Amino acid sequence: MKTIFVTGGAGFIGSAFVRLVLDEISNVKIVNFDALTYAGNPDNLQGLDETRHRFVKGDICDKDAVLQALPEDCEAIFNFAAESHVDRSINSASEFVLTNVLGTQILLDSARAKNVRRFVQISTDEVMGTLPENETAFFTETSPLKPNSPYAASKAAAEHLVRAAHETFGVDTIITRCGNNYGQRQFPEKLIPLIIANAMNDESLPVYGDGKNVRDWIFVEDHCRAIWLAYERGKSGESYNIGARNERQNIEVVKSILDALDKPHSLIKFVTDRPGHDRRYAIDAAKVETELGWQPQTTWEEGLQKTIDWYLENQDWIKRIRNGAYRDYYKKQYG
Ligand code: NAD
Numbered sequence: 001m002k003t004i005f006v007t008g009g010a011g012f013i014g015s016a017f018v019r020l021v022l023d024e025i026s027n028v029k030i031v032n033f034d035a036l037t038y039a040g041n042p043d044n045l046q047g048l049d050e051t052r053h054r055f056v057k058g059d060i061c062d063k064d065a066v067l068q069a070l071p072e073d074c075e076a077i078f079n080f081a082a083e084s085h086v087d088r089s090i091n092s093a094s095e096f097v098l099t100n101v102l103g104t105q106i107l108l109d110s111a112r113a114k115n116v117r118r119f120v121q122i123s124t125d126e127v128m129g130t131l132p133e134n135e136t137a138f139f140t141e142t143s144p145l146k147p148n149s150p151y152a153a154s155k156a157a158a159e160h161l162v163r164a165a166h167e168t169f170g171v172d173t174i175i176t177r178c179g180n181n182y183g184q185r186q187f188p189e190k191l192i193p194l195i196i197a198n199a200m201n202d203e204s205l206p207v208y209g210d211g212k213n214v215r216d217w218i219f220v221e222d223h224c225r226a227i228w229l230a231y232e233r234g235k236s237g238e239s240y241n242i243g244a245r246n247e248r249q250n251i252e253v254v255k256s257i258l259d260a261l262d263k264p265h266s267l268i269k270f271v272t273d274r275p276g277h278d279r280r281y282a283i284d285a286a287k288v289e290t291e292l293g294w295q296p297q298t299t300w301e302e303g304l305q306k307t308i309d310w311y312l313e314n315q316d317w318i319k320r321i322r323n324g325a326y327r328d329y330y331k332k333q334y335g
Pocket residue numbers: 007008009010011012013014033034035036037038039040041058059060061079080081082083084085099103122123124125155177178179180181182187
């Protein structure tokens with residue numbers, strides 16, 4: 001049995017990764033280290049095989065706690081833990097610098113201290129900024145880092161620290177940069193679950209600006225499979241851009257959800273644009289396709305329907321989240 005250390009494994013993508021590894025990789029045990037911030041949810045870990053999964057509540061900025069939880073003879077750290085919502089970073093950036101920057105450095109130091117064999121940093125396409133609105137420009141692994149939001153800047157800073165650990169100390173590192181994920185258990189501050197939750201309750205659907213910003217959507221399990229392949233087959237020190245070649249304008253995404261739920265388009269409400277709103281993200285996935293032999297397995301139509309079905313079938317999950325703290329956030333963000 002190999003042991004891996006997953007941070008942020010009670011969040012949206014981290015919990016999907018934990019599930020995928022437990023389901024599909026038989027010789028791996030997981031220590032799942034998560035601070036359970038507003039975005040971390042123990043409900044996301046229900047039903048896991050507890051003989052191979054151990055949850056530890058802890059903060060990646062707390063070095064003693066990390067060193068204590070990090071198992072001896074650890075195969076890899078997968079760092080999913082982050083403050084992940086762009087709008088929250090616009091309202092208050094400090095938490096983003098702490099967790100996303102300092103937390104990553106503490107994990108890198110801990111990896112060195114305990115001779116962890118590989119460090120996988122889960123990064124984002126947003127570190128590369130924004131693209132013009134034509135079909136010919138894409139993010140590649142050699143695109144310059146030009147982050148535009150405090151969130152993206154903190155993730156770019158983390159990438160630099162990962163690179164520095166590799167160059168200076170020879171830490172075996174992999175960076176993955178993915179586009180917008182969607183799927184089960186995503187916190188309803190992000191576009192797709194927010195629209196599904198509001199539409200299910202016949203509430204208005206806030207669309208920023210003209211609704212024509214483009215995101216490159218990927219089903220969360222496809223992202224997680226690519227991360228595992230990058231860990232297994234990736235070259236030390238390299239970055240891998242992950243995307244399913246699935247660009248959509250926000251307004252198209254919102255209308256597709258309304259149609260699937262049989263709700264009227266009149267619920268859509270155009271609201272003030274996000275400051276510094278990146279216009280378009282689009283990923284050239286040639287490197288993960290050719291070097292890692294990865295391909296997405298879920299089409300947009302299948303993935304969106306699966307996601308909507310999950311939210312319809314798990315209304316208690318969403319009700320528990322849409323509590324007082326969420327309501328306060330929503331009011332502050334949307335008025
Ligand atoms: P999320 O907000 O759903 O989950 C983040 C998790 O990290 C939560 O469980 C939270 O409790 C935990 N966490 C936060 N601060 C922590 C700390 N200081 N110590 C320990 N745990 C802490 O985020 P997500 O959407 O699952 O994103 C996971 C990772 O993937 C992030 O690093 C994010 O930058 C990256 N990413 C996300 C997307 C996307 O579309 N959601 C796309 C590309 C990359």
